[in-house]
Amino acid sequence: MTTDTPILEIKGLTMNFGGIRALDNLDLQIRKGEIVALIGPNGAGKTTFFNCLTGIYKPSAGELLLTPPGQTTRRLNGLKPNRVTQQGLARTFQNIRLFPNMTVLENVMIGRHCRTRAKVLGAIFRNKKTVQEEKEIVALAFKILEKIGLADMVNEFAKNLPYGAQRRLEIARALATEPNILLLDEPAAGMNPQETAELDNLITEIRDDGLSILLIEHDMKLVMSLSDHIFVVDYGKKIAEGSPDQIRNNPAVIKAYLGEDV
Ligand SMILES: Nc1ncnc2c1ncn2[C@@H]1O[C@H](COP(=O)(O)OP(=O)(O)OP(=O)(O)O)[C@@H](O)[C@H]1O
Numbered sequence: 287m288t289t290d291t292p293i294l295e296i297k298g299l300t301m302n303f304g305g306i307r308a309l310d311n312l313d314l315q316i317r318k319g320e321i322v323a324l325i326g327p328n329g330a331g332k333t334t335f336f337n338c339l340t341g342i343y344k345p346s347a348g349e350l351l352l353t354p355p356g357q358t359t360r361r362l363n364g365l366k367p368n369r370v371t372q373q374g375l376a377r378t379f380q381n382i383r384l385f386p387n388m389t390v391l392e393n394v395m396i397g398r399h400c401r402t403r404a405k406v407l408g409a410i411f412r413n414k415k416t417v418q419e420e421k422e423i424v425a426l427a428f429k430i431l432e433k434i435g436l437a438d439m440v441n442e443f444a445k446n447l448p449y450g451a452q453r454r455l456e457i458a459r460a461l462a463t464e465p466n467i468l469l470l471d472e473p474a475a476g477m478n479p480q481e482t483a484e485l486d487n488l489i490t491e492i493r494d495d496g497l498s499i500l501l502i503e504h505d506m507k508l509v510m511s512l513s514d515h516i517f518v519v520d521y522g523k524k525i526a527e528g529s530p531d532q533i534r535n536n537p538a539v540i541k542a543y544l545g546e547d548v
């Protein structure tokens with residue numbers, strides 16, 4: 287294994303829904319500390335890609351290979367979503383999925399659940415270990431909320447947060463699972479320019495902490511500003527990949543977006 291081994295390597299990913307081929311033989315790699323974007327028109331298959339990767343859908347074909355830093359390669363194929371999270375992949379959803387009637391702090395603490403040891407008995411009898419673990423979870427949640435800029439809202443119900451803050455809270459919850467790879471599905475959707483600029487900084491900070499980020503996003507300014515590498519899909523097929531400059535000037539990409547030869 288060299289330092290150049292991708293932390294995540296997808297080979298030949300294919301997903302059929304009845305007669306629809308939503309993903310067609312897709313290859314994608316991401317390395318440690320990279321921000322990689324997956325872009326393409328509506329219905330291109332981007333969310334399906336995340337759903338295959340995180341165990342929500344079972345791919346029709348393909349290999350999902352994870353090589354955490356300093357560890358051996360393992361297959362993610364066939365793992366349940368919670369197992370995928372334990373392997374170090376965390377995601378946010380295109381449609382916000384928070385617990386609306388729980389507080390900001392509780393929403394983040396739930397993200398942590400996948401890595402805690404205390405089980406049902408511990409939770410009922412609240413032994414010393416459980417109490418200690420609970421304290422650690424609260425401390426971690428606070429640390430993440432500070433980073434995300436929501437520390438002054440810990441006791442608000444999630445449903446009362448402004449939209450942009452709800453999207454950031456989803457990222458906080460994903461970070462609470464301590465991932466190596468963060469998958470973001472349209473994190474800037476519905477944000478105003480100020481919120482999008484803050485999101486740009488936040489994603490950069492998360493990357494600087496050593497995470498790899500796979501970003502689905504329609505806001506091209508954000509994509510071009512953040513990405514080290516961009517994959518473009520259309521009708522489930524990869525039509526281009528490269529640096530932001532290469533993608534910006536790629537005729538096939540322009541055609542896919544504008545629907546005409548340029
Ligand atoms: N569970 C499903 N059953 C049947 N078809 C599906 C299913 N999920 C997705 N599809 C189809 O797969 C294709 C890709 O959808 P997907 O949601 O992945 O696109 P997308 O690139 O995320 O689009 P958008 O930018 O609008 O979010 C679409 O034709 C969609 O209708």
Ligand SMILES: [Mg+2]
Pocket residue numbers: 332333334380
């Ligand atoms: Mg989508």
